[in-house]
Every structure is written in structure tokens, then in C-alpha cells.
Amino acid sequence: MKRILMAGIAAIFAVSTAQAQSVKLTLATATAGGPGDISAKALSEIAAKNNIASIQVQTGQVLTKTIQQVAEGKTDISTAPFILKFLMAKGLGPYSGLGKEKGKKLANNLRLLYPYHLGGFYLTAFQTTGIDSFAKLKGKTVHNGPPRGGALILARSIIQLAAGLKDGKDYTGKQVAWGQANSIFLDRSVDAAVRPGTNPAPHMPILMSAGKINLISVPKAKFESPAMQKMVNAPGRVAVVFPVSGLAHYGPKVRVISDDNMFRTVADAAGDIVHKNMDKGLAKKLTAAFLKNLPNLYKKAAFAKAQAFGSIDNKKMGICKAGIKLHPGAVEAWEEAGHKVAACMKP
Numbered sequence: 425m426k427r428i429l430m431a432g433i434a435a436i437f438a439v440s441t442a443q444a445q446s447v448k449l450t451l452a453t454a455t456a457g458g459p460g461d462i463s464a465k466a467l468s469e470i471a472a473k474n475n476i477a478s479i480q481v482q483t484g485q486v487l488t489k490t491i492q493q494v495a496e497g498k499t500d501i502s503t504a505p506f507i508l509k510f511l512m513a514k515g516l517g518p519y520s521g522l523g524k525e526k527g528k529k530l531a532n533n534l535r536l537l538y539p540y541h542l543g544g545f546y547l548t549a550f551q552t553t554g555i556d557s558f559a560k561l562k563g564k565t566v567h568n569g570p571p572r573g574g575a576l577i578l579a580r581s582i583i584q585l586a587a588g589l590k591d592g593k594d595y596t597g598k599q600v601a602w603g604q605a606n607s608i609f610l611d612r613s614v615d616a617a618v619r620p621g622t623n624p625a626p627h628m629p630i631l632m633s634a635g636k637i638n639l640i641s642v643p644k645a646k647f648e649s650p651a652m653q654k655m656v657n658a659p660g661r662v663a664v665v666f667p668v669s670g671l672a673h674y675g676p677k678v679r680v681i682s683d684d685n686m687f688r689t690v691a692d693a694a695g696d697i698v699h700k701n702m703d704k705g706l707a708k709k710l711t712a713a714f715l716k717n718l719p720n721l722y723k724k725a726a727f728a729k730a731q732a733f734g735s736i737d738n739k740k741m742g743i744c745k746a747g748i749k750l751h752p753g754a755v756e757a758w759e760e761a762g763h764k765v766a767a768c769m770k771p
Contacts, residue, residue: 451481451501451502451696452501454486460503460542464696466717476706476713495531503696505542506660508660510747512531512534514527535699535752536697536749539736540693541693541694541732542620543621544621545620546639547638548619549617550636550637553615555640556638557643558589558640559587563594565615567600567619568597570600571600574692585642585646585651623730624726628678641668641687641688659746664690667687670687693743707751708754708756708757715757744766744768
């Protein structure tokens with residue numbers, strides 16, 4: 425009898441495991457090694473380990489396309505900069521072809537599991553250039569992003585608001601694909617760069633190997649100006665302010681320049697999103713497993729804590745101003761993990 429009982433229990437467990445593994449999901453993200461990528465891989469690993477689902481991660485994707493695919497039910501999960509969801513809902517920018525009505529309908533299909541910061545924007549220059557402020561970009565050649573997209577728009581905005589300098593008029597902006605960003609800096613094709621990065625940033629050791637670096641904060645007065653605050657508080661954008669000691673890990677080869685020992689910059693907020701029709705239990709399990717796995721994520725990626733993984737604070741993440749709603753299953757997972765979820769985040 426005991427053998428029969430044990431065999432029955434084993435059979436039930438096997439069926440349960442098989443059913444869990446039969447859930448197959450696709451997850452799209454962008455640059456390898458970035459916050460979205462490490463988030464995607466962490467979720468895939470922990471979902472498999474806990475027999476929640478088998479997740480196929482697709483790296484190097486164009487996020488403007490993949491979040492639309494999630495909204496249309498063609499992809500299960502995607503890294504999603506919040507600004508893109510906001511633009512889709514308005515039928516603007518890359519979604520102007522959808523029109524306002526269709527864009528709003530599709531955007532309403534999107535739900536968030538958990539948020540994070542994609543990266544703050546840093547003015548970086550070799551110390552030998554003499555560039556130690558945004559104002560000294562005047563007349564220089566500056567790498568300010570890829571040929572098009574949100575990073576280029578934000579970098580141009582930061583330079584203009586921090587120093588009153590316009591691309592093409594006051595300085596020469598140079599746009600290249602991210603794969604070429606390090607090489608044009610190293611061969612001195614540009615005098616400086618204003619580019620996003622995590623903290624610590626994987627590209628910094630590469631740049632530091634070629635010489636001493638200046639890492640420059642937005643001036644306090646400019647950062648607190650009405651114009652900059654309007655930009656910082658726009659949908660999808662968040663202020664990032666922290667002590668310069670938070671960059672001390674770079675060592676003596678990096679000089680951090682600030683007015684008052686506080687570093688000020690702007691970051692894009694993002695998160696992993698799903699369709700609103702994802703099974704509530706599945707969304708809850710995925711979110712709960714991800715939150716429980718955060719200590720392991722912090723060990724694997726040195727920058728994870730600085731990118732605000734594990735925070736659901738609306739002020740820090742800018743969720744509500746972008747019109748983002750959590751999936752009901754995610755709401756339960758966050759609350760059961762001891763976090764307060766603002767009413768404006770709930771569907």
C-alpha cells in the first residue's frame with residue numbers, strides 16, 4: 425500500500441512538473457548585457473528552476489516593435505521603456521502609423537510585471553581633452569547616441585538644458601550604432617560622449633584602459649531649473665541623484681565632477697511587460713519568483729541595485745505618469761512580498 429501511495433504521489437508530481445514546463449513563453453529584449461537583458465535571463469532561469477515556464481529569450485530586438493507584438497499577442501513578454509507605451513497610447517513617434525485610436529487600444533493591452541531603470545546618462549571625456557563641464561562641449565564633436573531613437577533625443581536634450589548648446593549649431597553630434605560607441609571614443613574621433621550607462625557601466629573599464637576619464641554631473645542649478653525638471657518628469661523619465669561616492673568603485677583613473685558631491689542625471693524607466701490576458705496565476709508566479717531571486721541577481725550583476733530592481737516606488741520609477749498598469753497577478757505578488765502598490769498602478 426505504501427509503495428502504491430508513494431508511486432501515486434510521484435506520478436502527480438511528474439504530471440505537475442510536466443504541465444509547468446509545457447508553458448512556453450517568448451521574451452524579447454534589446455542590448456546584451458544591459459538591464460533588460462539581465463532581467464530577461466534571470467526570469468528565464470528562475471522560471472525554469474521553479475517549473476513555472478520555459479522562456480525563450482530573444483536578445484538584440486527593436487523594442488518599439490516587440491512591445492507592439494506583446495500588445496497584439498504575438499510575443500509574451502518584452503522589455504519596455506515606459507516612454508514607448510506612452511507614445512503608443514497617443515499614436516505618436518514610432519507609433520504614428522497606428523493612429524491615436526488603434527494605438528490607445530493596443531497600449532491598453534499592456535501590463536507590467538516589475539520595473540527598473542535602463543541607465544542614467546553620463547558626460548564622459550578623457551581628462552586630456554580639458555572637458556570638465558557641459559559648457560566646454562561648445563565647438564566639440566560629441567557622441568550623443570545612435571542614428572535615431574530615444575537615447576539620441578534624451579542626450580541632445582540634456583546637453584541643451586545643461587549648457588544651452590544645440591547639436592549642429594554649437595557642437596557637432598556624432599551618431600553611431602552602440603557597437604561602435606567605444607571605438608570612436610578610444611580613437612579620439614569624438615572629444616566626448618553623452619551616453620546611457622549602468623552603475624557600474626561595462627564600457628567604462630574599456631575607456632579607462634586608454635587614459636584617465638572625467639565623469640561629469642549635470643550642474644545643480646541647471647538640474648533644478650523648471651525646464652530640466654519638466655524634462656525629468658516627462659513620461660518614461662526619472663531623476664537619478666546620488667552621492668559621488670557611489671562612483672568611487674572606478675578608482676583613481678576616473679575623476680567625478682560635481683558642484684556639491686552629488687551626481688545628477690536622468691534615466692529612462694522601463695520594465696518587463698505582458699499582455700493583460702496573461703493568466704493571473706502565471707503572472708503572479710513569474711513576478712514572485714523574480715522578486716524572490718533578487719539577491720541572486722544582485723550577485724550576478726553588479727549594477728542591478730543601482731538600476732532600482734526590486735523597487736515599486738512610483739516617485740523613483742515614474743510608473744503612473746507614463747500610464748503604466750501592473751498585471752493583477754503582479755500586484756498580488758508585490759503585495760505579498762511586503763510592498764505597497766500605489767492605487768494608480770492597479771488596473
